[in-house]
Amino acid sequence: MPKVVDRDQRRLELARAAWRVIRRDGIERASVREVAREAGLSTGSLRHYFGTQSELLIFAMRNVMEQVERRAAAVQRPNDPLAAAKLVLAELLPLDDERRAENEVWVAFMARAMVDPPLGSLRDEAYDRLREACARWVSALLPGGSEAQLQLESERLFALIDGLALHAAMRPASATAARLSAVMFHHLEQIAGRRH
Amino acid sequence: MPKVVDRDQRRLELARAAWRVIRRDGIERASVREVAREAGLSTGSLRHYFGTQSELLIFAMRNVMEQVERRAAAVQRPNDPLAAAKLVLAELLPLDDERRAENEVWVAFMARAMVDPPLGSLRDEAYDRLREACARWVSALLPGGSEAQLQLESERLFALIDGLALHAAMRPASATAARLSAVMFHHLEQIAGRRH
Numbered sequence: 455m456p457k458v459v460d461r462d463q464r465r466l467e468l469a470r471a472a473w474r475v476i477r478r479d480g481i482e483r484a485s486v487r488e489v490a491r492e493a494g495l496s497t498g499s500l501r502h503y504f505g506t507q508s509e510l511l512i513f514a515m516r517n518v519m520e521q522v523e524r525r526a527a528a529v530q531r532p533n534d535p536l537a538a539a540k541l542v543l544a545e546l547l548p549l550d551d552e553r554r555a556e557n558e559v560w561v562a563f564m565a566r567a568m569v570d571p572p573l574g575s576l577r578d579e580a581y582d583r584l585r586e587a588c589a590r591w592v593s594a595l596l597p598g599g600s601e602a603q604l605q606l607e608s609e610r611l612f613a614l615i616d617g618l619a620l621h622a623a624m625r626p627a628s629a630t631a632a633r634l635s636a637v638m639f640h641h642l643e644q645i646a647g648r649r650h
Numbered sequence: 651m652p653k654v655v656d657r658d659q660r661r662l663e664l665a666r667a668a669w670r671v672i673r674r675d676g677i678e679r680a681s682v683r684e685v686a687r688e689a690g691l692s693t694g695s696l697r698h699y700f701g702t703q704s705e706l707l708i709f710a711m712r713n714v715m716e717q718v719e720r721r722a723a724a725v726q727r728p729n730d731p732l733a734a735a736k737l738v739l740a741e742l743l744p745l746d747d748e749r750r751a752e753n754e755v756w757v758a759f760m761a762r763a764m765v766d767p768p769l770g771s772l773r774d775e776a777y778d779r780l781r782e783a784c785a786r787w788v789s790a791l792l793p794g795g796s797e798a799q800l801q802l803e804s805e806r807l808f809a810l811i812d813g814l815a816l817h818a819a820m821r822p823a824s825a826t827a828a829r830l831s832a833v834m835f836h837h838l839e840q841i842a843g844r845r846h
Contacts (some may be wrong), residue, residue: 477764481761484673497826505676561760564761567820568819578821580819612817613816614810614813616817617810617813621808621812623764
């Protein structure tokens with residue numbers, strides 16, 4: 455079914471064009487018209503793939519989520535939970551150019567989601583999935599932890615990851631991969647009770 | 651000089667009107683015209699106080715920064731650095747309605763600052779001030795810490811605070827004052843080496 459493949463491929467290209475507009479001009483400028491212009495299409499052609507700005511933004515946001523989850527799922531996991539947590543959770547941090555772009559777009563989505571109900575629902579879905587992933591890693595790192603301790607540490611880990619990502623978007627020059635990883639690894643080691 | 655007082659007071663009221671528009675409709679809608687309408691003024695009257703949207707947003711953003719710093723400065727500080735850190739840093743968390751409003755507006759500013767250079771400069775100023783405040787508290791909590799350790803812990807504390815604030819804006823219902831404080835206090839106790 456080459457038609458379907460083409461359509462999916464084209465939608466992905468348009469999502470990327472939306473990313474570029476969002477990073478350059480802000481999310482409020484990522485209208486159907488502007489994204490069409492960025493992609494070198496007429497507005498009419500773009501509407502063949504996305505009827506509204508909201509549809510386009512939701513697709514672009516879901517695209518970020520899927521990319522992150524695909525990368526995390528592809529990680530070869532060592533048996534040691536601490537080593538595995540470090541490798542998998544690093545996928546959530548903007549450690550290279552691709553992930554930095556993704557992260558900046560994500561920050562724009564988070565702000566917009568506060569006043570845009572359809573994006574808000576998707577944001578809530580992403581929030582819950584990440585929160586659960588943090589809870590699973592904390593359980594693996596703290597096998598004997600009490601309910602209260604696991605909850606506290608899950609919230610702390612989740613907040614730390616999003617805070618690091620937010621700061622990386624705000625101050626990219628000082629958020630080097632080495633510094634982001636060092637903070638994250640130190641935190642995971644402390645949860646696991648293995649400080650160095 | 652009643653004239654000057656009135657003018658300052660009026661600018662503050664307009665900043666608050668801008669906050670309300672930002673929280674309800676998003677920052678891109680906080681134009682001079684919309685904020686004037688929200689405040690019950692004509693666009694022409696608002697321009698008497700703020701010539702451009704950018705001026706208005708910068709004033710409103712600086713207003714948030716000053717409010718936070720005023721509150722932090724007003725805290726009675728116990729001699730124990732851990733007890734003092736808990737009290738002062740709690741001022742950065744959205745623990746009541748006023749601070750929740752402030753925090754939501756702040757998240758909108760952070761996203762807009764990524765594509766708006768004048769807001770970007772002010773955001774950088776706020777970033778540096780908060781980063782320094784975190785460094786000072788970490789030094790107080792870890793008096794014998796090495797340079798590397800102090801830097802790592804400052805970055806970690808700063809990211810945690812902003813991550814907690816971001817999550818509180820995203821999911822207000824689960825970010826109760828008790829939960830936010832519990833995570834923050836646990837973190838400060840751990841830095842100070844006093845786990846409970």
